Amino acid sequence: xxxxxxxxxxxxxxxxxxxxxxxxxxxxxxxxxxxxxxxxxxxxxxxxxxxxxxxxxxxxxxxxxxxxxxxxxxxxxxxxxxxxxxxxxxxxxxxxxxxxxxxxxxxxxxxxxxxxxxxxxxxxxxxxxxxxxxxxxxxx
Numbered sequence: 719x720x721x722x723x724x725x726x727x728x729x730x731x732x733x734x735x736x737x738x739x740x741x742x743x744x745x746x747x748x749x750x751x752x753x754x755x756x757x758x759x760x761x762x763x764x765x766x767x768x769x770x771x772x773x774x775x776x777x778x779x780x781x782x783x784x785x786x787x788x789x790x791x792x793x794x795x796x797x798x799x800x801x802x803x804x805x806x807x808x809x810x811x812x813x814x815x816x817x818x819x820x821x822x823x824x825x826x827x828x829x830x831x832x833x834x835x836x837x838x839x840x841x842x843x844x845x846x847x848x849x850x851x852x853x854x855x856x857x858x
Contacts, residue, residue: 743759766805
């Protein structure tokens with residue numbers, strides 16, 4: 719399997735790297751809707767966040783925090799969006815876990831979370847959702 723992000727992590731593919739350590743790499747995204755859009759990846763190939771162990775997850779979030787502060791200070795913004803997508807329905811384009819750090823400007827219209835007003839389920843429904851998740855957590 720050929721993974722472009724693995725190539726970047728191993729310095730076989732070019733990227734404008736802004737930070738790297740033993741477990742993570744951060745580099746400028748090829749697409750720059752707003753200047754400063756940066757990606758953070760684990761060096762090891764994980765398809766998505768569901769595969770992470772605690773050590774890799776902690777290292778990834780530490781790098782996300784570090785790079786987000788730097789991006790926020792380096793580029794004009796009225797906010798920052800941080801996101802990661804899993805699967806085609808969520809528009810994941812590269813099957814290697816990556817987290818976007820994207821400077822935001824008022825009315826830039828990127829990453830609209832909901833296409834319309836979301837439903838507001840009643841308390842019993844929300845409680846049943848929580849119970850389903852707790853059940854999955856307990857079965858691990």
